[in-house]
Amino acid sequence: MFVLLHQPFGQIPVLEDGDLTLFESRAITWYIAEKYKESGSDLIRHADMKEAALVKVWTEVESQQFNVPISTITYQYLIAPTLGKPTDQALVDENVAKLEKVLDVYQERLTHTDYLAGDFFSLADLHHMSFIHYFLKTPKASLITDRPRVKAWWDRISARPAFTKFSVNMRYDF
Incomplete structure (x- = not known):
């Protein structure tokens, strides 16, 4: 009811x-990052306008280019089956092609x-994490793991203590 x-x-x-x-x-x-920017983790880079602009660019890339294909693929492999629905392979294939293009840009x-x-x-990195x-639990995980720089980036961000602690409770088997 609250929601x-x-x-x-x-x-x-x-x-x-x-x-x-907020929702x-x-x-x-963004609100939390702004509110707690003085806490020692400035995830927006307020002190440098160019860095802040790049944070905004890459958060937009995540939102506009990355999120739709990765969420679609993940849904098809992990969520649809739990709802008794078949994986829509054509939809997966279409979104794999889109995600490959994005990940090639990331690799570069x-x-x-x-x-x-x-x-x-x-925040640009943080928004990718969940x-x-x-996605790494799907049959398409190699799209991440076969790109050495993307995998190294993932290894760095996923090794952060807060994420390591939090991710223990990130289940998909609803």
Whole structure:
């Protein structure tokens, strides 16, 4: 009931912070990053306008280019079967082609930097973490693991202590 009262689409996540109610995961992460920027982890890079702009660019790439194909593939392999639905292989194939193009761009980008926006961990990297975590449990995991720089980037971001602690509870077997 809480979600229906605070999120017009009836979905999670929802964040209440005092009298402010937010929904949509990216909006929530931006808000938290802004609110706690002085805590020692400036995930937006406020001190450098160029770095901040690159964080924004790569968060947009995640949202507009990466998220749809990886979420579609992940859904088809991990969620659809739990709902008694067959995997739509044509849809998987279509989205594999899209994801390959994005990951090829990432492979090239990560030739020059350790993380997507630069040589620093940012929201651009954080926004990728949950779907890659689940995607690696699909038959298409090699799209990540066969790209050495993408895999090294994933290994770096997924080894972060907070993610290591959190990911233990990230199940997909609903």
